[in-house]
Amino acid sequence: MDPQVRGPRVVRVELPFHLRKLANVDSEVSVDVAGVVTQRAIIDALEARYPMLRGTIRDYATDRRRPYLRFFACEEDRSFDSPDVALPEAVASGAQPFMIVGALSGG
Amino acid sequence: MGTRKGAFVMTSDGKREKWDVDGPFFGGWQFYHLKGSPVDPNRIYASQSSDWFGQTMQRSSDGGKTWETVGNKFLYDGVPGTHQWYDGTPHPWDFKRVWHLEPSLTDPDTVYAGVEDAAIFKSTDGGHNWQELSGLRQHSSGSKWMPGAGGMCLHTILIDPKNHSRLFVAISSAGAFRSDDGGATWKPITKGLYSKYLPEPTAEVGHCVHRIAFHPSKPETLFMQKHWDVLRSDNAGDLWTKVSGNLPTDFGFVIDVHAHEPETVFIVPIKSDSEHYPLDGRLQVFRSRTGGNEWESLTQGLPQKDCYVNVLREAMDVDSLDTCGVYFGTTGGQVYCSADGGDSWKAIVHDLPPVVSVEVQTL
Numbered sequence: 001m002d003p004q005v006r007g008p009r010v011v012r013v014e015l016p017f018h019l020r021k022l023a024n025v026d027s028e029v030s031v032d033v034a035g036v037v038t039q040r041a042i043i044d045a046l047e048a049r050y051p052m053l054r055g056t057i058r059d060y061a062t063d064r065r066r067p068y069l070r071f072f073a074c075e076e077d078r079s080f081d082s083p084d085v086a087l088p089e090a091v092a093s094g095a096q097p098f099m100i101v102g103a104l105s106g107g
Numbered sequence: 108m109g110t111r112k113g114a115f116v117m118t119s120d121g122k123r124e125k126w127d128v129d130g131p132f133f134g135g136w137q138f139y140h141l142k143g144s145p146v147d148p149n150r151i152y153a154s155q156s157s158d159w160f161g162q163t164m165q166r167s168s169d170g171g172k173t174w175e176t177v178g179n180k181f182l183y184d185g186v187p188g189t190h191q192w193y194d195g196t197p198h199p200w201d202f203k204r205v206w207h208l209e210p211s212l213t214d215p216d217t218v219y220a221g222v223e224d225a226a227i228f229k230s231t232d233g234g235h236n237w238q239e240l241s242g243l244r245q246h247s248s249g250s251k252w253m254p255g256a257g258g259m260c261l262h263t264i265l266i267d268p269k270n271h272s273r274l275f276v277a278i279s280s281a282g283a284f285r286s287d288d289g290g291a292t293w294k295p296i297t298k299g300l301y302s303k304y305l306p307e308p309t310a311e312v313g314h315c316v317h318r319i320a321f322h323p324s325k326p327e328t329l330f331m332q333k334h335w336d337v338l339r340s341d342n343a344g345d346l347w348t349k350v351s352g353n354l355p356t357d358f359g360f361v362i363d364v365h366a367h368e369p370e371t372v373f374i375v376p377i378k379s380d381s382e383h384y385p386l387d388g389r390l391q392v393f394r395s396r397t398g399g400n401e402w403e404s405l406t407q408g409l410p411q412k413d414c415y416v417n418v419l420r421e422a423m424d425v426d427s428l429d430t431c432g433v434y435f436g437t438t439g440g441q442v443y444c445s446a447d448g449g450d451s452w453k454a455i456v457h458d459l460p461p462v463v464s465v466e467v468q469t470l
Contacts (some may be wrong), residue, residue: 016159017135018136018159018160019136019160020158022176042155052163052176054179054180055161055162055163055179055180056160056163056179057160058159059161060180060181060182060202061182061201061202062291066160066161068159069159071159079437081454083287101158102159103460105158
């Protein structure tokens with residue numbers, strides 16, 4: 001059986017500081033993702049569990065990733081992948097986190 | 108207090124000498140504006156935003172002690188269409204942030220939001236859901252509106268206390284508009300404005316209005332700080348008259364009216380549109396007790412040398428105690444209070460992040 005289409009899977013998500021504070025969590029969070037584990041599926045699950053994060057990662061009007069955020073997985077920048085592409089099994093299985101990273105800035 | 112790096116709440120008794128400072132709330136986030144409901148002072152709405160994470164909204168039901176995240180879905184009504192871009196080409200309307208929150212005068216769950224790109228939204232469920240009052244943006248002039256360097260923001264909303272269906276808004280740099288039907292339809296109220304930076308200085312739209320204020324007992328009399336010029340209207344904006352009078356410079360951002368004297372007005376003049384700091388490095392509030400034209404410089408307690416801060420459009424307010432208190436915050440992080448109607452000033456704090464907005468509740 002394809003591991004990507006089994007029942008809900010527990011995916012680890014690493015949030016940037018300000019989103020952790022907004023969601024009132026201290027560290028990495030875990031969400032249940034049904035079906036194929038993609039960027040969209042992870043963020044949908046994240047927003048369902050933490051409604052205060054809606055609109056902060058993806059723009060409401062365009063549904064696109066906010067420009068100063070990046071999505072990393074398994075030491076690769078996945079920011080420019082289609083949001084509907086399956087992520088590596090290491091992310092889907094929870095072995096590696098899906099990382100939402102804010103752009104560096106001074107000031 | 109809204110700042111570039113969080114929100115602060117400052118509390119004092121009627122003497123206004125000693126202040127408790129709480130915060131930062133949501134440290135690191137920009138707070139363009141916070142404002143309490145006039146019918147329930149414990150209900151406070153706050154615009155929280157970030158270049159990284161966009162717009163979020165906070166609401167407090169206990170006077171700012173605790174906060175809950177409410178709705179941040181600001182979607183333009185229908186097909187948004189376009190306005191004019193800097194190069195004159197059509198540009199799609201694109202929501203960026205909430206600049207101003209104006210709670211209803213009668214219902215703590217109803218609040219208006221002024222946003223960039225310029226539009227007005229309304230929530231009737233305490234900020235959970237927002238609907239655009241699209242008659243403003245869909246005014247026949249809307250496609251001609253063009254942003255200034257600071258963005259195309261709707262930064263001022265006034266509700267007429269005598270007629271709640273009458274609303275005033277100001278937009279940089281589209282101008283000022285009035286609705287007499289609760290926000291369904293709007294008309295420009297710019298007659299009498301003259302802006303030499305426009306190809307047609309008396310055009311109906313395009314004026315960079317920085318702030319409008321009125322006294323609640325006299326809402327038909329409006330005072331305006333424009334990009335240049337201080338003006339007044341005595342017919343709800345149908346016609347404006349310049350009242351800069353003896354001001355050494357009439358560029359500035361804030362304008363506010365004394366709590367008990369409808370013809371006493373406060374401004375903080377700024378040197379020029381190219382040099383956003385006080386004239387000669389001296390921070391001065393100017394007060395007119397005659398509704399304009401005759402202005403006096405108020406400097407006692409304010410820095411009179413080497414002061415190069417700005418006072419942004421939302422960063423002044425008054426309290427309603429017997430001796431009216433006047434407050435303003437600076438981009439240098441100082442918040443000044445006058446407990447005697449402007450005669451003398453004292454810094455409540457010196458070193459906050461740049462102050463964007465100041466709102467006062469008299470409890």
